[in-house]
Structure formats: C-alpha cells, structure tokens
Amino acid sequence: MPVKVTPPVPSARAEVHLWQGSNARCGPDDTRVLSPAERERAARLPNPVAARCYVTAHAALRRILGGHLGTAPERVRIGRGPCPLCGLTRHGPPVLAEPGCDLTFSLARSGAEWLLGIGRGHALGVDLERVRRTDVDAVCRAALSDAERKALLNCGHRPGGCPECFFRCWTRKEAVVKAWGAGVSADLRQVEVSAHRPGPVLVGHGTGCGARRWWRVRDLPVGSGRHAALAVPADVPVRPVVWRYWPG
Ligand SMILES: [Zn+2]
Ligand SMILES: [Zn+2]
Known part of the structure; x- marks a missing residue:
C-alpha cells in the first residue's frame, strides 16, 4: 500500500x-519513488539492512518534501x-533543488533506523547512531581533540570511557x-563539542x-540504545x- 503523506x-x-x-x-512503492541514482546507491550497499533503510529513508524524505511542494515524490x-x-x-551537502523553496533537511541513518530533520531558511544537521561495539581508541585518535580524548577516557562511568559519552x-x-555542509571533508578534531557537558x-x-x-547543538531523545543530535545556527532560536514516522 502506498503511504499517503x-x-x-x-x-x-x-x-x-x-x-x-x-x-x-520497506516495499516496492518505496523503491519506485527514488531517483535512478538513489536506486543505484541502494543496490551498491553491501549490507541488506542498510540498503532497506536507505530506501525507506529516502522514500520518506521524498514524500515529506513532495507533500509540501505539491509534487509527486x-x-x-x-x-x-x-x-x-x-x-x-x-x-x-544534499539540498532541495527546487527554485524558491527554502526548506532545508538533514538525513541520518544507522543500521535499520533513520532520522530526518527539516527546517526552513537555515542550515541544520542531524546525526543518529545506534550504540554498538566501536574501536573507541582508534576513532578517538581520528576524530577527537586531545582535550576531548582526555575527558572521554576519564568520564567516570567506566574505566577508559563509556559508549554513552563516546x-x-x-x-x-x-x-x-x-x-556546516563539510561532511567527511571536515577535520573532526577541530570541532570541539563539550561532550562532558x-x-x-x-x-x-x-x-x-x-x-x-x-552552532547550537542539542541531544535528541530517540530511545534507549541510540544517540542523536541536532545542530542549528547559534543565532536561530529553534x-x-x-x-514518529512509519513506526515499527
Ligand atoms: Zn561516560
Ligand atoms: Zn570539499
């Protein structure tokens, strides 16, 4: 059944x-609304759970944006x-390429789940992560400043740091x-986020x-075993x- 939004x-x-x-x-109607490039991208994902999530997330994004624009997804x-x-x-960064429309969005996926943020007239970013086994030490070296690493390793919840803080x-x-739009090109060590606060x-x-x-960054309540955050420009009071969309 197509989902009308x-x-x-x-x-x-x-x-x-x-x-x-x-x-x-996830169903055939979801695949049908994707662009050829999106379908190709989904087909290239090696993990079927992630591929299904990619399809449902992008179909939902298209339905939500299409519902606003009065356009088929x-x-x-x-x-x-x-x-x-x-x-x-x-x-x-992915953007809505519709002339005269000031909607902005950010989409995040983790495993079988996704999170979408939609704003108007300003940049925004969301991230969603399921808490999972991670080589915290290796990721810390690549992504955390020295001060952040030190704070994380001494968070006090568990010797050597805990997954929640990470x-x-x-x-x-x-x-x-x-x-910001820099995505993977950014040096994450330069973006200090006061994780201990x-x-x-x-x-x-x-x-x-x-x-x-x-930027003003807030942690989002997305259920246990997950973490999520939203960033918006510091001068926009959001x-x-x-x-909840497509529960299950
Ligand atoms: Zn901790
Ligand atoms: Zn670049």
Missing part, C-alpha cells in the same frame, strides 16, 4: 521538524550544494559538520578562511518538534 512542514524559522523511522515497512529534485571547504558540488560526542560532531551546547569551529562559525 500530507506532512506538516516547518512554518517559521523557529521550528525544526524531526521524523524518526525504520526500515520495517519521484519528481522532487534533490541535488548537492557546494562544499564549504573547496566549492565542489560533487561531495557537497556516542554523545560523536553525534554532536557529526550533526555540526552536516549542518549536558546539552544544548554552543560549538564553534574554523571555516578554513579565517572566520568562525557557531524549537524541535518530533513526529
């Missing part, structure tokens, strides 16, 4: 809508904006680099051209609103 959309700069879902109800144009570090669109730190960083936190980072950018 008439989504409420953010009506002002002060609202971010959050949609959480899983791959439980398969006709919604999603492109890439310029990378803020090098200007190339090849690896820039994933809180990680999701905050990912949310910021996705809001409860959110929301203010996070500043260099932009490669001498300027500093500031109230997130959460809907």
